[in-house]
Amino acid sequence: MTLILLVEDNDMNRDMLSRRLQRRQYNVSTASNGDIAVKKATLEKPDIILMDMELPVKDGWTASREIKDATDTPIIALTAHALSGDREKALAAGCDDYTTKPINFDHLVTMIEQLLIKKNS
Amino acid sequence: MENKLSHPSRPLWLPDAKKLIDHIDALHSPAEPTRRTSLDDDLQKLHTVGLKLNHFIQSVSRGTISDSRLVRHELRNLISATIGYSEFILEEMEPIADMALYNPLRKIVHLCHQLSNHDSHEEALSYAASPVPNTLGGTILIVDDQMESRDILKRYLQLNNAIVLEANTGTSMFSVLAEKEVDLILLDLILPEMDGDELLELLKQDEKLRAIPVIVVSGNKETDRVIRCIEAGAEDYLFKPFNPVLLQARIRAGVERKRWHNKELQYRKELERNQHFIRSVFGRYLSEDIVTRILENPEGLDLGGSQRKVTVLMADISGFSSIAEQLPPQRVVRLLNNYLGVMSDVVMQYGGTVDEFIGDAILAIFGAPTSNEDDSDRAVQAAIAMQKAMILINRQNREDQLPEIAMGVSVNTGLVVAGNIGSEKRAKYGIVGHTVNQTSRIGSHCEAGEILISEATHNDCQSSLVTGPAQSIQAKGILKAIKVYKLEKISAPTAQNSRTEASKPNVIG
Numbered sequence: 171m172t173l174i175l176l177v178e179d180n181d182m183n184r185d186m187l188s189r190r191l192q193r194r195q196y197n198v199s200t201a202s203n204g205d206i207a208v209k210k211a212t213l214e215k216p217d218i219i220l221m222d223m224e225l226p227v228k229d230g231w232t233a234s235r236e237i238k239d240a241t242d243t244p245i246i247a248l249t250a251h252a253l254s255g256d257r258e259k260a261l262a263a264g265c266d267d268y269t270t271k272p273i274n275f276d277h278l279v280t281m282i283e284q285l286l287i288k289k290n291s
Numbered sequence: 292m293e294n295k296l297s298h299p300s301r302p303l304w305l306p307d308a309k310k311l312i313d314h315i316d317a318l319h320s321p322a323e324p325t326r327r328t329s330l331d332d333d334l335q336k337l338h339t340v341g342l343k344l345n346h347f348i349q350s351v352s353r354g355t356i357s358d359s360r361l362v363r364h365e366l367r368n369l370i371s372a373t374i375g376y377s378e379f380i381l382e383e384m385e386p387i388a389d390m391a392l393y394n395p396l397r398k399i400v401h402l403c404h405q406l407s408n409h410d411s412h413e414e415a416l417s418y419a420a421s422p423v424p425n426t427l428g429g430t431i432l433i434v435d436d437q438m439e440s441r442d443i444l445k446r447y448l449q450l451n452n453a454i455v456l457e458a459n460t461g462t463s464m465f466s467v468l469a470e471k472e473v474d475l476i477l478l479d480l481i482l483p484e485m486d487g488d489e490l491l492e493l494l495k496q497d498e499k500l501r502a503i504p505v506i507v508v509s510g511n512k513e514t515d516r517v518i519r520c521i522e523a524g525a526e527d528y529l530f531k532p533f534n535p536v537l538l539q540a541r542i543r544a545g546v547e548r549k550r551w552h553n554k555e556l557q558y559r560k561e562l563e564r565n566q567h568f569i570r571s572v573f574g575r576y577l578s579e580d581i582v583t584r585i586l587e588n589p590e591g592l593d594l595g596g597s598q599r600k601v602t603v604l605m606a607d608i609s610g611f612s613s614i615a616e617q618l619p620p621q622r623v624v625r626l627l628n629n630y631l632g633v634m635s636d637v638v639m640q641y642g643g644t645v646d647e648f649i650g651d652a653i654l655a656i657f658g659a660p661t662s663n664e665d666d667s668d669r670a671v672q673a674a675i676a677m678q679k680a681m682i683l684i685n686r687q688n689r690e691d692q693l694p695e696i697a698m699g700v701s702v703n704t705g706l707v708v709a710g711n712i713g714s715e716k717r718a719k720y721g722i723v724g725h726t727v728n729q730t731s732r733i734g735s736h737c738e739a740g741e742i743l744i745s746e747a748t749h750n751d752c753q754s755s756l757v758t759g760p761a762q763s764i765q766a767k768g769i770l771k772a773i774k775v776y777k778l779e780k781i782s783a784p785t786a787q788n789s790r791t792e793a794s795k796p797n798v799i800g
Contacts, residue, residue: 180368182340186375193382224364250367251360270534271367272374272407280514 172286173197175216177207177233178248179225187220190275204228211237217289218282221265223249223256231263238264244285248273302362303413307406308348311373314402315341318395330384337376344369366410374403408532429474429546430454434464434490435508436482440531444477447538461485473503475545480509480516488520495524502552504545601658601722602670602704602748603730604643606634606677609697609739611651626693627651633680641673646721656722659709667704667751671781674700674742699737703730703745733775736764746774755782
C-alpha cells in the first residue's frame with residue numbers, strides 16, 4: 171500500500187488531509203515541521219511526500235532540498251501563495267509538482283497517482 | 292477599486308467570509324442532530340474551523356494582522372480546511388438519510404470557491420497594480436461564449452497593455468482572424484457550434500493561422516481533452532478559475548514565441564531572396580565551399596555538358612524495401628530523413644556533391660562541377676566516414692524506436708558527361724555515363740557494412756589503401772568484368788597536393 175508522508179504545520183489541514191487520504195486507501199504518516207519531515211523521509215521511505223512550504227523549525231524548501239539530496243522520493247509542494255514566485259522556488263528546491271491552497275482534493279489525488287506511475291516506470 | 296486596494300486591512304473578500312461563517316453556524320445547529328457519531332464528529336470539526344475563521348476575520352478587521360502575505364496564508368489554510376471537511380462529510384454521508392445536510396454543505400463548498408476566487412483576483416490585481424511594469428503587449432484574441440469569462444480575462448490583459456479582441460463562437464473567431472493580425476488566441480474548450488479542440492484542429496490545418504500560439508482554457512476536470520489539445524498543437528493550457536500570474540506568464544511566453552516566429556519569417560524571406568539565384572542554379576546538392584568557388588568564378592556558371600573524370604559514390608541501405616514494408620509511412624520518412632541528412636553532411640564535409648537521392652540510395656560525385664586531384668581520395672575517405680556515421684544513425688534510430696540499419700557503399704572512378712540535364716523548365720546538374728551504371732552494379736554486390744571500390748578508384752587514389760583481394764564482378768549488360776576490392780582502411784593518407792601538377796582547383800568553364 172502506498173505510504174504518503176504529509177508535512178503540514180496547520181493542525182486542521184493536517185487532520186483533514188490525512189483522513190481524506192486514508193479514506194482513499196493511502197497509508198499516511200505525518201510531520202509538523204521540516205526537521206521531522208527530513209528524518210521521516212529517510213527512515214520511513216514514503217512513496218511520495220506532500221510538503222507544505224511554510225513550516226516551522228526548517229522550511230519546506232530547505233527540507234525538500236535535503237530530502238532530494240538523499241532520496242528520489244517525489245515531492246508535491248503545497249503552498250498558500252500562487253503568485254509570489256513560490257512555485258519557482260519549490261521547483262528549484264527539487265519538488266516534482268506544486269499545488270496551491272485551498273487544495274482541490276481530486277486534483278491532488280490525480281497528481282499523486284501520476285507521480286507514482288512516473289516513479290514506478 | 293483604487294481605494295480598496297490601498298487599504299489592505301479591508302479586503303474585498305470580507306463579505307464572502309462573513310457569509311460563509313453564517314452558513315457554517317447554521318449548519319451546526321440543525322433542528323435534529325444526525326444519527327451517526329462519525330458525522331457529528333466531523334461537523335464538530337467544521338464548526339471549529341468556522342470559529343477560527345471568525346476569529347481570524349475579526350483580527351483582520353481590527354488590523355491586528357496586516358501583513359498581506361500572512362493574511363493570505365492563514366485565509367487559504369482556513370478555506371482549504373473548510374472545503375476539505377465539507378467534502379469529507381459529503382463523501383461519508385448517505386444522501387437520502389442526511390438530506391438536510393447535503394444542500395447546506397454544497398452551499399458551503401460553493402461559498403468557499405467564491406471566496407477563494409475573490410481572494411486570488413485581489414491578489415492578482417495587487418500584482419498588476421504594482422509599480423513593476425508588466426507589459427505583455429501584443430494582440431490577444433479571447434474565444435469564449437460566456438461574457439463574464441471574457442470580461443475577467445479582458446480586464447487582466449488590458450491591465451497589461453495587451454490589445455484584446457473577442458469572439459464568442461468559432462465562426463466569429465475565424466472572421467476576426469481574417470481581418471486582424473493576432474499574436475495569441477485564448478481558446479475556451481467548451482463552445483457552442485464547435486468545441487475548442489475541433490477549432491484547434493482547423494486552426495492548425497490552416498497554413499497561415501497555424502503559427503498563432505493557442506492557449507486552451509478549460510475547467511480542471513477536462514484534463515484528457517486538454518492533453519489532446521496539446522497533442523493537436525496547442526501551445527499551452529490554463530484551468531479555470533485561472534491563476535492570473537500563470538496566465539500572464541503563459542501569455543507572455545506565447546506572444547514572445549509569435550514575435551520570434553515573425554522575425555524568423557522575415558529573416559528567412561530576406562535570405563531566400565538573396566539565395567534564390569544561387570539555389571535556382573545549384574539546388575541543394577552542392578557543398579557550401581563549391582558554391583562559393585563557383586560564384587567567385589563567373590565562368591563557372593556555364594554548366595553546359597562536358598566530359599570529365601569523376602569519382603562516383605553510391606550508398607544503399609541493405610534490405611531497405613522489406614524494412615519499409617514493416618513500418619508506417621511517416622516512420623519510413625523519419626528513418627530516411629535521419630539517414631540521408633547525416634550522409635549528405637558527410638559527403639559535403641569531404642567536398643563531394645550529393646547529386647541525387649533515389650529512394651534510400653545516395654548518388655554522390657567527387658570531381659564535378661569542380662575537379663581536384665584528390666577526388667578519389669576524398670571519395671574513399673567519405674565512404675569510410677559514412678560507415679562510421681552509421682553508429683550515430685542507429686543510435687538515433689534506437690531512440691526513435693526505429694529499426695537499426697546497415698549500408699553498403701560502392702566507389703568507382705571514370706569518365707562521365709556532367710552538366711545541366713533536363714528541359715528548360717526543369718533542369719538539374721547531374722552526371723550520366725557508363726561509370727554511373729558500373730557503380731550501381733558494384734553496389735548490388737556490396738554486403739551490409741562493406742565498402743567496395745573499383746580498380747579504377749584504387750589506382751587513382753594517392754593514399755595507400757588496405758583492401759581485401761581483388762574480386763571480379765560479371766555484371767549483366769556490361770561486357771567486361773569489373774575488378775573490385777573490399778576496402779578495409781586507409782593506412783597512410785598522403786599529404787594534400789603532393790603532386791605538383793593540378794594542385795589548384797580546376798573550375799570547369
